[in-house]
Amino acid sequence: MSFTASLRDVTLKYKDTDALADVNLELEAGKIYGLLGRNGAGKTSLLSLLAAFRKPTSGEILIGGEPVWENAAVVSRVALIREGGDFDDADTVKAAIDTGQIRPGFDTEYALKLAERFELPLKKKVRELSRGKRSALAAVCGLAARAELTMFDEVHLGMDAPTRDAFYKELLAEYMDRPHTVILSTHLIDEVANYLEEVIIVDRGRILRHEELEVFQGMGATLTGPAAAVDAVAAGLEVLAEQQLGGTKAATVAALDPGARERAAASGLEIGPVGLQDLFIHLTEPTRKGA
Template sequence: MDSVIEVRHLTKRYKDVLALDDVTFDIQRDAIYGFLGRNGAGKTTAMSILTAQNLPTSGQVRVFGEDPYENAVVLSRMCFVRESQKYPDDATPRHALASARLFFPRWDQDLADDLVEEFQLPLKRTIKKLSRGQLSAVGVIIGLASRAEITFFDEPYLGLDAVARQTFYDRLLTDYAEHPRTVLLSSHLIDEVANLIERVLVIDGGRIIMDESTEDARAQATNVVGDAATVETALRGREVIHRESLGRVSSVTFLGRLDDAERAAFAAVGLDLAPVSLQQLIVRLTQQRTPGRDTLAPASQEGTLR
């Protein structure tokens, strides 16, 4: 398999918090990934380390086969659109786009101009006076027009209304179709991006808990509704990830695929099966732990922090 990013045993510790806990994964060339997880799960930390804006506590990162840290060639092939990108006080979108143009070798000015118009971005207003949505548009435009071989979008939609988000998704898809590249899209709006992404990478509490094709992920869980006792009997031996009940009826989400014969057997005893959306599945898988992550005992290695 052709990987553009290889992460091995990556750990990042901030004081007594383990942001990334021995994480290992690969990112394949020219695929759109959904990089999903709750707030504080470690997504931004991982993307910062991959783009050399932060250093790992331990472990190894390879981008295009090389260490990205202070590696100008590798860095110019990556674009990281941060959720909270900071700009100089007097900078305008025009300045931001002009510096992006200098930095990214594959920059497409026509595309950038087009997007500025579509997002109605005021080019001459200072960035600190932009609305949250306009600020997000600056990042989205840079992310798309840079045509970087690897582009990270870290929650790029904040403040964008539904129409502007759809514009972003549509532009991402059409430009990706013409210029295939690797995209990591971090988002909480899982239902909105579920059809755009080819693979799903889910991080929870600093650990990767899912790394597979979106199609496989979607087929992973099923919901069954029916008489509580019948449901329990039918699900014996299966891994249940969520349970709700209303009187004698229960609704249970479980992992594992069903073949046609098994589906027929469920139907025969009066149980209704329903698919589980990617968003529901990820909510179920990541709600089992409380927000925040494992805290370490008072760290003896505190001195090794960056």
């Protein structure tokens, strides 16, 4: 079983500032979601509400069809892993893992196996861990929680590339083994894009877009080929990003109408999907209105 999540007219204020305003969001069970947004856009606030870390100022939040707030049967099966984890720094790594057993579904054996894979020193104090190891510990606890809704909020920070890769692979393996709902909040967009089924973009406290990954990728195109041909086809189109190596150029454009697509094909250009990161930058550009 995995959890659906619903936010209905949810607002969260910090004093007089709206962290989230009138948010409506429906997440189906058993999918991997990417939650994207610029710094301060409201990603962490959104996740905090889903995990009942905070109470909304107004609105309703349902997880698995039930209110999440103070609902032990639900929150015990929802895991939000924040950057660096929420540990008692005076605990040993082993004790921090054992604390996860507060959740009836926590799999200690799996946690210890992961700890070995991520080379976590079980006897060391949490406060003595490097940032990367601490992040790995947080990831281990999140995976071993065996929750029905698991959320990782920038949990990769401090991890080196091999550790991040191992984490993503383990996340995917766990997901395939036991389908559940996963939300990944990250700034390393292209790194996780291949794992995502749907993407939610939060901007200035509101849901800017919530679509399947393919829909985002179809919102633009990447044209690759001889620089002159790329420039000719891209002229008049909104260019999101450009890269050139020697005489070969790649241009990401926001939209490719059928006419431009025909011209690109006729020029022998390769037409690929738009990079999620380029599109994200474009959609959340501060000067852009009504995106």
